[in-house]
Amino acid sequence: xxxxxxxxxxxxxxxxxxxxxxGGRNEQGGRTGRDGGHGRQAQPSQNGxxxxxxxxxxxxxAMALLSVFSTARPVVGVSELARATGLARxxxxxxxxxxxxxxxxxxxxxxxxxxxxxxxxxxxDVARQQISxxxxxxxxxxxxxxxxxxxxxxxxxxxxxxxRTIAQAESPHALRRTYTDLGSPRPPYQGAPGKLLLAFADxxxxxxxxxxxxxxxxxGEELEPAALAxxxxxxxxxxxxxxxxxxxxxxxxxxxxxxxxxxxxAAALSISIPSVRAGRDELLALVPLAREAGGRLSARxxxxxxxxxxxxxxxxxxxxxxxxxxxxGSQADMAQGDVSGGGTGEEP
Numbered sequence: 001x002x003x004x005x006x007x008x009x010x011x012x013x014x015x016x017x018x019x020x021x022x023g024g025r026n027e028q029g030g031r032t033g034r035d036g037g038h039g040r041q042a043q044p045s046q047n048g049x050x051x052x053x054x055x056x057x058x059x060x061x062a063m064a065l066l067s068v069f070s071t072a073r074p075v076v077g078v079s080e081l082a083r084a085t086g087l088a089r090x091x092x093x094x095x096x097x098x099x100x101x102x103x104x105x106x107x108x109x110x111x112x113x114x115x116x117x118x119x120x121x122x123x124x125d126v127a128r129q130q131i132s133x134x135x136x137x138x139x140x141x142x143x144x145x146x147x148x149x150x151x152x153x154x155x156x157x158x159x160x161x162x163x164r165t166i167a168q169a170e171s172p173h174a175l176r177r178t179y180t181d182l183g184s185p186r187p188p189y190q191g192a193p194g195k196l197l198l199a200f201a202d203x204x205x206x207x208x209x210x211x212x213x214x215x216x217x218x219x220g221e222e223l224e225p226a227a228l229a230x231x232x233x234x235x236x237x238x239x240x241x242x243x244x245x246x247x248x249x250x251x252x253x254x255x256x257x258x259x260x261x262x263x264x265x266a267a268a269l270s271i272s273i274p275s276v277r278a279g280r281d282e283l284l285a286l287v288p289l290a291r292e293a294g295g296r297l298s299a300r301x302x303x304x305x306x307x308x309x310x311x312x313x314x315x316x317x318x319x320x321x322x323x324x325x326x327x328x329g330s331q332a333d334m335a336q337g338d339v340s341g342g343g344t345g346e347e348p
Contacts, residue, residue: 163194261302
């Protein structure tokens with residue numbers, strides 16, 4: 001438990017007491033009209049596209065072309081793209097050809113015009129799932145933290161598959177669970193949020209996990225696939241998952257699903273507590289509160305009561321797997337923690 005729950009301490013910004021601009025010095029080194037005050041002249045604009053280093057100029061120009069497309073102008077020809085960006089027609093055509101080859105643009109059948117390509121749909125879906133999920137989750141997580149007085153975590157499942165913790169709202173208690181490696185990958189069959197996500201995952205992904213090695217967090221005897229499969233089936237039936245010091249000695253947790261506009265399980269919302277303060281009964285008592293929070297966050301993501309829910313076989317409720325990882329490329333689950341301060345959340 002030394003690295004999971006500990007007594008509260010205070011941390012001080014290493015820069016405290018220092019002027020944020022280097023003792024009042026102009027942030028640009030007293031120079032104006034230069035690049036960041038380093039004496040380099042900004043690159044001039046070329047063909048209507050903001051100037052940049054040669055290595056990124058093609059990216060700048062490609063972005064300028066993509067930016068021409070809009071709801072009001074979804075289909076555009078090469079000549080119009082060239083005029084809108086100030087690029088030479090030959091340059092615009094070469095860039096359009098490259099964008100088409102990567103699926104970012106596509107030619108409209110039987111015309112010489114183009115529209116945005118199918119690959120953007122996948123990229124947009126990844127961005128929507130991660131950016132909107134975290135943005136919408138903050139107030140709900142604070143609400144749940146303030147009513148449970150315990151640490152709340154937000155978790156996703158990627159296609160490795162692994163479980164990743166992408167956000168937390170810490171308990172105000174001095175002794176509390178704190179995720180110290182947000183984004184780090186963890187086995188999806190260990191801990192309440194991972195099991196919850198795995199239970200509602202696509203059957204093929206779930207089978208990949210069950211067919212692979214299943215070492216326990218403490219390095220003991222591997223889990224039995226049949227026993228894990230039965231537990232996952234129970235989680236789908238119950239709609240929540242529990243962990244009693246399963247990943248980390250001294251930490252217990254429960255998790256509930258968060259659904260998106262399609263009814264798919266997009267994330268898990270968890271409450272984790274030092275075991276000196278809670279056991280199975282205390283976790284079960286928190287299930288209704290956690291379900292209310294999960295419902296609130298699901299509604300913020302567009303889920304309605306009429307949206308199909310996941311069935312026992314995992315269909316119509318498949319987990320939305322995230323391809324975007326956090327800054328350190330991983331997920332912290334119920335297994336990592338120390339202690340730090342709390343806060344208050346408004347009604348979401």
